[in-house]
Amino acid sequence: MKIFRGIISLLLIGAALSCDAPRLNPLDPLNPDYQLASIEGTIQTAALPHQPIAGVKVFWKAQNLLVETDAAGKFLIDQLPQKQGWIYFEKDGYSNDSLNINLINQRTQHVDAYLNSIPKLDSLVIYTSVVNRYPTVQSDTLYVKAKISDPENDVASVFVRCTELNINKSLSFKSSSGFYENKFSPADLNLSSMDEGIGENFEISVYDKTGKEFKIGFSTIKRTIRQDIIFQSPANLEVVKKPVKFVWNRFLPGFNFSYNFEIYTEGNSPKLVYGPASFSKEKVEFTSDVPAINNLPAGQYFWVIWVVDDFQNRARSLPASFVVQ
Numbered sequence: 232m233k234i235f236r237g238i239i240s241l242l243l244i245g246a247a248l249s250c251d252a253p254r255l256n257p258l259d260p261l262n263p264d265y266q267l268a269s270i271e272g273t274i275q276t277a278a279l280p281h282q283p284i285a286g287v288k289v290f291w292k293a294q295n296l297l298v299e300t301d302a303a304g305k306f307l308i309d310q311l312p313q314k315q316g317w318i319y320f321e322k323d324g325y326s327n328d329s330l331n332i333n334l335i336n337q338r339t340q341h342v343d344a345y346l347n348s349i350p351k352l353d354s355l356v357i358y359t360s361v362v363n364r365y366p367t368v369q370s371d372t373l374y375v376k377a378k379i380s381d382p383e384n385d386v387a388s389v390f391v392r393c394t395e396l397n398i399n400k401s402l403s404f405k406s407s408s409g410f411y412e413n414k415f416s417p418a419d420l421n422l423s424s425m426d427e428g429i430g431e432n433f434e435i436s437v438y439d440k441t442g443k444e445f446k447i448g449f450s451t452i453k454r455t456i457r458q459d460i461i462f463q464s465p466a467n468l469e470v471v472k473k474p475v476k477f478v479w480n481r482f483l484p485g486f487n488f489s490y491n492f493e494i495y496t497e498g499n500s501p502k503l504v505y506g507p508a509s510f511s512k513e514k515v516e517f518t519s520d521v522p523a524i525n526n527l528p529a530g531q532y533f534w535v536i537w538v539v540d541d542f543q544n545r546a547r548s549l550p551a552s553f554v555v556q
Contacts, residue, residue: 268334269309272342274300274320278382284346290319313337320344326443350381350437352448357391357433358543359425359455365549371425371455374543376412377402377435379447385440392434396420396427402435428452456546458484460536465553473525478516479536479548488512488540494524497531497552507537527555 270291275281283304290297291308293316300306315333325346332340360372375391389402389411398420402411417424434449461480465471477492493506505523519525533550 266313267310268313268337268339269307269311270318270332270334270340270342271307272305272344274304274306274322274344274346276382277345277347281345284322284325287320287322287325287346290321292317292319318342320346322346324349326445347385347439347443348382349445350379350386350439350447352435353378353380355435355448355450356543357450357452358545359452360544361425361456361546363459363547363549369457371417373415373420373425373428373452374412375400375402375415375433376408376410377448378410379435379437381437381439383439386437387440387442388438390436390438392436393428393431394434395431396422398433425452425455429454452544453542454486454540454544456484456538456540456544458482458538458546460538460546460548462534462536462548462551464551465534466551468531468552468554470554470556474519475524475553476516476518477534481515482512482538484538486540488538490514491537491539491545492517492534493537494527494532494534495550497533501533504532529555531555 274284274287274289276284283300283302285300285302285304287300287304287306288297289300289306289308291311293314294311296308296311298306298308311334313334313336315331315335317329318332319327319329321327325348328344328346330342330344332342334340354377356374356376358374360374362370362372364370377389377391379386379389389404390399391402391413392399400413400415400419402413404411420428422428429452432449432451435447437445437447439445460482463478463480465475465477482488489512490510491507492510494504495501496504504527505521508517510517531552531554533552535550536548537545539545
């Protein structure tokens with residue numbers, strides 16, 4: 232019994248000493264001279280409503296320490312010297328960010344960071360258009376159409392650039408199509424011909440409202456279609472009978488394509504009255520059985536046919552005129 236009472240007494244004394252004795256262990260957080268600190272925090276999306284981001288790489292440069300956020304977007308870096316330094320946040324699909332943290336005379340620093348998602352290029356179409364005009368004139372145009380999504384909806388401006396050709400042009404958002412787009416003549420791009428751009432990289436750059444730039448994708452000009460599509464009839468103000476039969480020469484450019492067929496009114500301001508109607512590349516004639524053509528009012532008209540390749544590059548034939556009486 233005396234031995235038991237002795238043990239109990241020793242335990243009580245030890246407990247009392249542990250509560251009241253100075254904390255001498257330098258790794259004990261309750262030691263007043265404790266020299267280590269920790270950084271904890273949460274990483275969320277900048278877009279509202281804020282959502283936690285898992286798997287964000289959090290790098291404390293001062294000690295080359297790297298951790299990742301958990302499913303709740305939280306992280307902890309502990310047992311750090313009380314220094315000032317930079318902490319970096321990185322995650323695929325988001326803009327990198329960083330903060331300067333002062334741990335001097337600090338035990339714990341809490342950080343809330345919000346990462347801005349990188350705008351995404353959903354689709355990009357870059358194609359050339361060649362319009363044949365009398366007598367032997369070809370007019371070139373470059374079309375650029377980019378569809379961009381951004382959760383924060385903070386896209387401020389969009390540019391198409393070609394470093395090799397010193398091209399830097401803005402694209403405008405068209406609410407009707409949902410695309411950032413523009414069209415350019417060779418003169419707009421300081422080129423003598425669109426052929427100079429074939430094979431060159433055209434890059435899409437986005438600036439957000441903070442002025443940060445994101446290079447989100449690129450494409451190239453695949454070709455310009457210089458071969459003309461030769462019509463046969465009707466032409467030269469030929470008076471037509473109904474149903475009207477349109478005939479052209481077989482087109483053999485050496486690449487895959489389809490046709491688009493259109494009819495316009497003659498005059499200073501031609502008006503599209505039919506089309507575009509799409510035909511396969513095997514077709515060399517079209518006999519109209521549609522009221523829009525067979526019921527055309529008396530007057531002068533012209534028809535054209537477009538060649539469109541798999542990359543949307545296109546060329547328009549010379550116009551062929553006819554008369555409806």
